[in-house]
Amino acid sequence: MPIQARLHRAQGALTTLTNGRHAWSSDIDASLGSDDLAPDPHDLLDSALAACTVLTLELYIRRRKLAVTDLRVDISHVEGKTEDGRVRYQLQRNLHIEGDITPEDRAKLLEIAGKCPIHRVLEGETSVATALVD
Numbered sequence: 001m002p003i004q005a006r007l008h009r010a011q012g013a014l015t016t017l018t019n020g021r022h023a024w025s026s027d028i029d030a031s032l033g034s035d036d037l038a039p040d041p042h043d044l045l046d047s048a049l050a051a052c053t054v055l056t057l058e059l060y061i062r063r064r065k066l067a068v069t070d071l072r073v074d075i076s077h078v079e080g081k082t083e084d085g086r087v088r089y090q091l092q093r094n095l096h097i098e099g100d101i102t103p104e105d106r107a108k109l110l111e112i113a114g115k116c117p118i119h120r121v122l123e124g125e126t127s128v129a130t131a132l133v134d
Contacts, residue, residue, distance in 0.1 A: 014038060046075040049091060052118035057095075060112045068099035073113075091122070 001020035008014045012034030015026045025038035039047065053073045061068045074094040082088050097109055113119070 011035065011037065042077065042079075046077055046091065049093065049116075049118050049122065050075045052116040053093060053095070053113050056116035057097075057109055057112055060109065064105075066099065066101050066105055066109075068097055068101060070096070070098040072096040 003017055003019050005015050005017050013028045014037050017024050017026060026041055026044055027036055027038040028034045028040055030036040050073045054071060057071060076092045078090045080088045095113055
């Protein structure tokens with residue numbers, strides 16, 4: 001099912017998103033004229049990478065029965081412009097893995113993090129086609 005976004009103008013710029021099974025929200029910063037009631041779109045993009053990384057690692061940890069006791073992924077970003085005016089979006093992903101695992105297991109988990117589907121999309125070639133529909 002596609003993601004649908006619906007703007008609630010009476011609440012600043014609060015937007016409800018749904019995939020037909022779940023609903024979540026997004027907003028813009030108060031400095032841009034909203035009430036800052038939900039994460040902004042950049043937070044949602046960054047959180048997609050964080051969630052996908054944690055879930056991909058968890059599936060690997062379960063399959064390998066690794067003794068991981070805690071797993072956390074922190075994502076931050078820096079946004080800028082390239083010389084030709086395009087957006088440069090640099091994501092920083094930090095993995096925090098606790099448990100009785102070997103250095104080899106830790107290295108493999110770092111490798112597996114790079115295989116999460118959202119990571120692969122972000123590093124791949126992405127395009128957006130937009131149509132105005134009545």
